[in-house]
Amino acid sequence: MRIAMVVYDRFTALDVVGPYEILSRLPDVRLDFVAERPGPVRTDTGFLAVTADRALDEVTGPDVVVVAGGPGTFGQLRNPALLEWLRAVDETSTWTTSVCSGSLLLGAAGLLRGRRATSHWAALDLLKEYGAEPTGERVVTDGKYVTAAGVSAGIDMALTLVGRIAGDEHAQAVQLLTEYDPQPPYDAGSPEKAPAHLVAEFRTGGRFSPA
Amino acid sequence: MRIAMVVYDRFTALDVVGPYEILSRLPDVRLDFVAERPGPVRTDTGFLAVTADRALDEVTGPDVVVVAGGPGTFGQLRNPALLEWLRAVDETSTWTTSVCSGSLLLGAAGLLRGRRATSHWAALDLLKEYGAEPTGERVVTDGKYVTAAGVSAGIDMALTLVGRIAGDEHAQAVQLLTEYDPQPPYDAGSPEKAPAHLVAEFRTGGRFSPA
Numbered sequence: 275m276r277i278a279m280v281v282y283d284r285f286t287a288l289d290v291v292g293p294y295e296i297l298s299r300l301p302d303v304r305l306d307f308v309a310e311r312p313g314p315v316r317t318d319t320g321f322l323a324v325t326a327d328r329a330l331d332e333v334t335g336p337d338v339v340v341v342a343g344g345p346g347t348f349g350q351l352r353n354p355a356l357l358e359w360l361r362a363v364d365e366t367s368t369w370t371t372s373v374c375s376g377s378l379l380l381g382a383a384g385l386l387r388g389r390r391a392t393s394h395w396a397a398l399d400l401l402k403e404y405g406a407e408p409t410g411e412r413v414v415t416d417g418k419y420v421t422a423a424g425v426s427a428g429i430d431m432a433l434t435l436v437g438r439i440a441g442d443e444h445a446q447a448v449q450l451l452t453e454y455d456p457q458p459p460y461d462a463g464s465p466e467k468a469p470a471h472l473v474a475e476f477r478t479g480g481r482f483s484p485a
Numbered sequence: 486m487r488i489a490m491v492v493y494d495r496f497t498a499l500d501v502v503g504p505y506e507i508l509s510r511l512p513d514v515r516l517d518f519v520a521e522r523p524g525p526v527r528t529d530t531g532f533l534a535v536t537a538d539r540a541l542d543e544v545t546g547p548d549v550v551v552v553a554g555g556p557g558t559f560g561q562l563r564n565p566a567l568l569e570w571l572r573a574v575d576e577t578s579t580w581t582t583s584v585c586s587g588s589l590l591l592g593a594a595g596l597l598r599g600r601r602a603t604s605h606w607a608a609l610d611l612l613k614e615y616g617a618e619p620t621g622e623r624v625v626t627d628g629k630y631v632t633a634a635g636v637s638a639g640i641d642m643a644l645t646l647v648g649r650i651a652g653d654e655h656a657q658a659v660q661l662l663t664e665y666d667p668q669p670p671y672d673a674g675s676p677e678k679a680p681a682h683l684v685a686e687f688r689t690g691g692r693f694s695p696a
Contacts, residue, residue: 288506288663291533295499295636298530299693305532314525314536319509321516322502323536325525374664395664412668424664425506429637434670446673447683447692452499453585453606453635455674456667457623459645462657463666472658481658482510 275439277305278336278363280376281326282356284346287317288425289373291324293340296432299448300440308333310355318344330359335366338435343374343394343424350379357383369435371420373428380419381406389416394424395465396476410464426463429454486650488516489547489574491587492537493567495557498528499636500584502535504551507643510659511651519544521566529555541570546577549646554585554605554635561590568594580646582631584639591630592617600627605635606676607687621677637674640665 277297279290298305309315309326316323350356360383364370372380377393380386381404391406392414401408412423413431422431437445462468475481488508490501509516520526520537527534561567571594575581583591588604591597592615602617603625612619623634624642633642648656673679686692
């Protein structure tokens, strides 16, 4: 089982490190962080760099592809090197997946036409531009395409995938290993649950300046 | 507000990338990944390296310290460079924190004597060797010492800290930004909830070979 985690400048770290932590516990797995060019790739905040051990053109035929999101997504939507690679690996992948705004890259590659998909809540409507049908669910499976909502949703997606790939018992073992028994101290993790003025602040670009 | 995220060879990535993702959204924050030597530091699985931008001796007086856990913890329990640095920064920190087995390092530095603390469930009893009182809670606060349970618990710890540092509303905004509305597909994230035979497998070293 070979897994490619796709990153690029100004991606959001947890988008891929969440799924990495879960998927790397599959049996007989090899997992590669992949970017257009190998080497350190810096995240949206600027405070963290992860190493892409391989260039896109070094990775052919992965079984699972996971595409990160983040503010950097928007700079990649017309990057032919990335979009062509996504189309190529999708021809033979078992699962083609994304977290957060990463689904826009699957969309831009033409892979989500006519499919149900999700994204970060603030990017959800943009999926329509690529012929996808946005849904507000946290993890959306349509055929072999699995998309997750924003940032932390990749953990739930990855556990779902481990269950499909290695069975429920292995997924439970991974959940136990990573002590994934979430107890958030607040209940504001979706636009339906958060105070309305905070949702409005995001939509108008307040509080968190773009990284 | 300056935050130091402490990593070392064979740490567990999500232990620190979870808190990083949350804490990096504090106002006026600077966050550094720190290791004994700067450069790429590889995680427990071998599939991922993150860059430590700074060496321990370059980082003095951080307001918040977050110490990662992972299989590599056990190789650091007698590392004088790390333990002396932890004691030094603890003298002026506002919050001294850990995720997963990272609490054993705080313990080995002598910082948890007589304090309530937690750790990865499989490492919890080891806290007693350092004079700490282990508890099975997910996030434990005792004075300025905040310890989190295994791997994913650092996300809940970090949100708790953001609330204490920047207020409940900012913490809710960060939860919304990271769409942290967990919906695990299984309910096996603690030894109390997981099937008993899986817990037993871990205790005897089965399924997941040491990375």
